Amino acid sequence: MIQKPKGTIDLFGEKGKIFNNIEMYTHDFMKLNNFEYVKVPTFESSNLYKRGVGESTDIVNKETYDFVDKGGREMTLRPEFTAGIVRSYIENKEYSYNRLKKYYYFGSCFRYERPQNGRFREFTQFGVEVIGAKNARLDADIIYMAYKYLEGIGIKNLKVKINTLGDNESRNKYKEILKEYISKDYDNLCDLCKDRFDRNPLRILDCKYDGSRDYIKNAPKTIDYLNEDSINYFNSVKDSLNELGIDYEVDTTLVRGLDYYTHTVFEIISSDERLGLASTICGGGRYDNLVRMLDGPDTAAIGFAIGIERIITVLESDEEFKIENDIDIYVMNLTNDAFAYKLNNDLRSNGYVSEICYENKNMKQQWKIVDELNPSFVVIIGEDEIASGYVTIKDNKTKEQINVKNEDIIEYFNTYY
């Protein structure tokens, strides 16, 4: 028997329903916030991620799915969306608009990770990218929006963490100071962090293992090495969040994994223990360098990404977001007569969720299907009904039955349902 690849998941039944409801909720939510939907390729040139996400990051270093296509081109399945969207922004000259651009996306990402709770090799991200403005109010609005999105789904016990990396000058100065500090503890680092030391020392601070050690907790903090501009910017972000009434915690160890972040970085964490070490539901930040790094004009930007499977894990035993996809009418089709099939399609054309049996089952078997589907009404169509010109409609809740003339069925539902 062929099984699904390691690290992938099948979502069906209740979870499939939740996934679908979350996706629909996402489109409605983003419409309200006036964001444009953007669809970018599932694979891009490997170079995009090397330059965009950064060759020194964990993602590009170890986690990407790379392949050479039949034309000999090096390709990578997208590990995230930001680089692809910025590539598209530049390639399609989206910077020629007079206004900033607000994009959102919803789709699969691929990372070769060790599978565990909340960590898969194919997973779904919903995220936004706002390209074209640097304004502390915007940073606060983006954090606010991510929080409201998660709250609207019904996720409880959310915590917002923010930090700042400062501008390039502050960030580079800090990087040197941090390396100097960590070098004294190099031998005690986990293998992964040893590897990060030269490539991406900031990431050591949020290592799942070393990050909890006192030595790392007491490391120098970005906040203490900010220049004045960077301090002012961070203070404005905090003031704006206060004005919006969002509770947050400044977490000076929060650095985020990607090379392109500047100034504000943030995460939204769930304390739900089912997520284990994968407690970050949303990660984001400002990336004022990326558009230029990918050969576009110097353009400021900010975004976030939310892991949909982590949301589903948290919601699984919660009743909150399971909007029922109710069935209105079941057409109990006992004769295979064209009339039953036509009625089923007419009901759908009139806006009813209608279902019919295609499997040549008798009445007893079909009542079992009715039990599974739990429709509001059942329309029974057998030999007698076809001959007499009347069908029986049963209210599946009250169990009351009524005979209705074949040509009046739709009108009956329009009037009484």
Ligand code: ATP
């Ligand atoms: P983590 O620290 O958990 O590895 P990350 O920093 O790699 O997260 P991002 O690249 O910021 O994560 O991705 C944004 C969000 O996508 C994460 O907060 C998480 O919800 C989700 N995510 C990331 N990697 C995975 C994965 N392998 N499986 C499921 N969801 C994921």
Ligand code: MG
């Ligand atoms: Mg990761």
